[in-house]
Amino acid sequence: MPRTREVRAREIIGRKVVRGKEYVYKYYTLPLNLYLPKGMVERWGTEYILELDEERGTITIRPKRSSPQA
Numbered sequence: 001m002p003r004t005r006e007v008r009a010r011e012i013i014g015r016k017v018v019r020g021k022e023y024v025y026k027y028y029t030l031p032l033n034l035y036l037p038k039g040m041v042e043r044w045g046t047e048y049i050l051e052l053d054e055e056r057g058t059i060t061i062r063p064k065r066s067s068p069q070a
Contacts, residue, residue: 002053006064009036009046034061 009028016023028036030050044063051060 002051002060004049004051007031007048007050009041009048011041011046030061032059034059036061 007030009030012027012029014025014027016025026038028038028041028046030036030048032050034050036048045065047064049062049064051058051062053060
């Protein structure tokens with residue numbers, strides 16, 4: 001039986017210095033160190049349902065809403 005829980009994506013701002021120039025970027029994560037593509041967060045928002053199935057060894061991420069953001 002898969003374990004299910006509701007999670008919220010966190011926005012993290014990263015910084016990297018390359019040859020004296022600083023680059024700033026954003027990325028999104030869920031618990032368990034799962035990264036979400038930026039397009040997925042833009043389309044479905046930050047609330048997701050996370051299903052852990054230990055028998056099959058799978059993790060399923062589904063948007064909490066059934067329709068994309070307008």
